[in-house]
Amino acid sequence: MNQPTRDLSTVRTVLGIESSCDETAAAVVRDGRMQLSSVISSQIDRHARFGGVVPEIASRAHVEMLNPVIAEAIVQAGIADAEIDAVAATYGPGLVGSLLVGVSAAKALALVWDVPFVAVNHLEAHLYSSMLEDPTFELPVVVLLVSGGHTMLVHWEAEGSYRVLGGTIDDAAGEAYDKVARYLGLGYPGGPVIDRISLDGDPEAIAFPRALPDRPYDFSFSGLKTSVVNHVRKHPDVSAEDVAASFQEAVVDVLVTKTRRAAADVGAKGISIGGGVAANSRLREQILTVCAEDGLAAYLPDRANCTDNAAMVAAAGWWQLQRAGESPLDTGADPGLGLGSPAA
Amino acid sequence: MILRARTTGADATRALAGAIAEQAAGGDLILLAGELGAGKTAFVQGFGAALGVDQPITSPTFTLAHHYEGRLVLHHLDVYRLERISEIDDIGVSELLDGNGVVLIEWGDAVAPALPNDYLEITLRYGEGDDDRHLELRCVGGRWSARHRTLGEKLQPWAED
Known part of the structure; x- marks a missing residue:
């Protein structure tokens, strides 16, 4: 048209x-x-x-x-x-x-x-x-995009120029939250409830595995989910708070470690986060900590954003x-759209 | 007709799935059952790799369906988020089975009544060790029953003791 x-x-x-x-x-x-x-x-x-x-x-x-x-x-x-x-x-x-x-x-x-x-x-x-309402926002940044459907690291070099560094090879981080919460009988959505009850649990109570796939910026959360199931099967009386806190610690540890490494490798000036899991309090706290240590700007959007x-x-x-420019009026929905390269 | 197998980890589950994929033809439907973490996605990863899919096969829980090009077109569905059986109609499984497509559905046992009565149902169960899994393969309808014997031979490396 x-x-x-x-x-x-x-x-x-x-x-x-x-x-x-x-x-x-x-x-x-x-x-x-x-x-x-x-x-x-x-x-x-x-x-x-x-x-x-x-x-x-x-x-x-x-x-x-x-x-x-x-x-x-x-x-x-x-x-x-x-x-x-x-x-x-x-x-x-x-x-x-x-x-x-x-x-x-x-x-x-x-x-x-x-x-x-x-x-x-x-x-x-x-x-x-991250750019909304933040006049200090400055590229290049590494963006950790984490939600129920996606987990990826993006190097956003300049307006109109970004590339995906890596992503999950199985489950998204938010999906792991939802599935673990449902398995523990905590309800949906899983992120906020695990975040909340983790405050009453010991993040070091259970040493859940940190999966590190071969490619440096890829993630894997399927094994962690299975470890949670295995642990609960063997210890039916375990405190849900300890499981939640230890699970969350394992997720956040991997997310933050890889994001930090990516930012250093590409020479980003800052780290920004987005997606539903970016509202997680432990993740926000850890991103702020590593940015302070590494001299990077931390761009944390409002939780609502x-x-x-x-x-x-x-x-x-x-x-x-x-x-x-504008999009054609015959543009349809694209349910499987990925994050390839910017629209041009 | 029921076949049994066991695997000792996600990689073994992937290898077993690859052996089944070698037997797969366009129009095949496979339902995957088993609780959280039993290895349903790992099965699809192995199946897809054997079909020559070269991109990562990730969980379709969020978007309900992922599609991959290989020797056959692999349609990877997940009905974890569906609660009413009729909603499977929206996904259009019959259309996906046309021609060169093979459809694998995670948690598919839950929607079996709404699907064509011709499929391989694979149930994965936790075994003794953390990584051990017992698999039960049930051929329903003519397509898979006809391949029952060959399938049994292919699964020999993972035969139950």
């Missing part, structure tokens, strides 16, 4: 839409950095009784929630519809039905308002969460418009 040629240099205010998984979210961001509003409607309560995300429930709930969430984001930003210069939406990766809800809404709004539409890679958007949100989508959309 041919797009009208528009002057994108005047684009300042972007409405972002995120609907790839649990959260229905909309946000307004100015100039790629200034967050005017960010509204997130979590479906976690709906999914909690199922112990995970249920795709059909997810896409139906996105349909119900999206319009009110968008309206609220615009009201909270204190602007009129006419002040929105572009609409960005996550087009992958995620659940296909959920993604389509956000993408379709964004295209419709872009058409109605006659503004550019921009299709954003959810993983790329997580990179930009670690988990899925639309502010990061709006920010990434703004930068992408400057760099690569």
Whole structure:
């Protein structure tokens, strides 16, 4: 589909839409950095009784929630519809039905308002969460992207230039949290509850293994999950707090060690984190510690901007418009989208 | 028709899966059962490697399905997050089985009633040692029952004592 040629240099205010998984979210961001509003409607309560995300429930709930969430984001930003210069939406990766809800809404709004539409890679958007509201943010950084679906280290060299250094070869870190929490009968999502009860446990009670795959920036959490199961099978009376704390220590230890090494190897000026697991208190504490020791800047987004949100989508959309222009209106959802190279 | 095998670690489970992959043909459906950490993903990794998949096979729990190109197209599904059987319909397993595709479903036993009644069900159970696993392979329907004997021969290296 041919797009009208528009002057994108005047684009300042972007409405972002995120609907790839649990959260229905909309946000307004100015100039790629200034967050005017960010509204997130979590479906976690709906999914909690199922112990995970249920795709059909997810896409139906996105349909119900999206319009009110968008309206609220615009009201909270204190602007009129006419002040929105572009609409960005996550087009992958995620659940296909959920993604389509956000993408379709964004295209419709872009058409109605006659503004550019921009299709954003959810993983790329997580990179930009560190930049939001932080005027000191400076590239190059190494980004640790950790969530329920992803665990990867990214060298973000300059705007429009990044490369993936490594990632998990089996389970994502957040997935390990969810599965261990469910195994221990702690509920969903697993991250916050393990984080919380770990405070009452001994992180050194159980020496869970630290898996170190051959490639220096790869991760593996499948064996750790199995070790937790083996330990609980042998010690049915073990304290859940000690298991949680020791498990968390093993996860965070590996994440931080590899991130630190990557930052040193590529000569990054700072370390930034993103994704749901980036809200974990032990991980944040350890990243701050190693950055202080190594003389690096630590960029820790607000917890609300670690988990899925639309502010990061709006920010990434703004930068992408400057760099690569608008997206065709026939862009579809891409559930298996990876983090290859920046849109150009 | 039931076959039994045992492995002594994730690498052995991968090797056994590779032996089964050599017998696989387009349209095959394999259901993987077994509790957390039993080796379902490891099985798929070995299966995919034997098909010539050269990229890392990671857990599809979050995105429900991953697809890989090898000698056959490997569709790696995980229904851990599904709770209602009917939701498997959204994934379209029958379409994936068309042509050159082979479908492996983790926690597939939970959705078996909603699937074509022609599959190999593999159950992995924890054994005595931390890394020991007992595998039970059940051929359901004509496709796998016809290969029962060859499959038994392929599994000799991992035969139960």
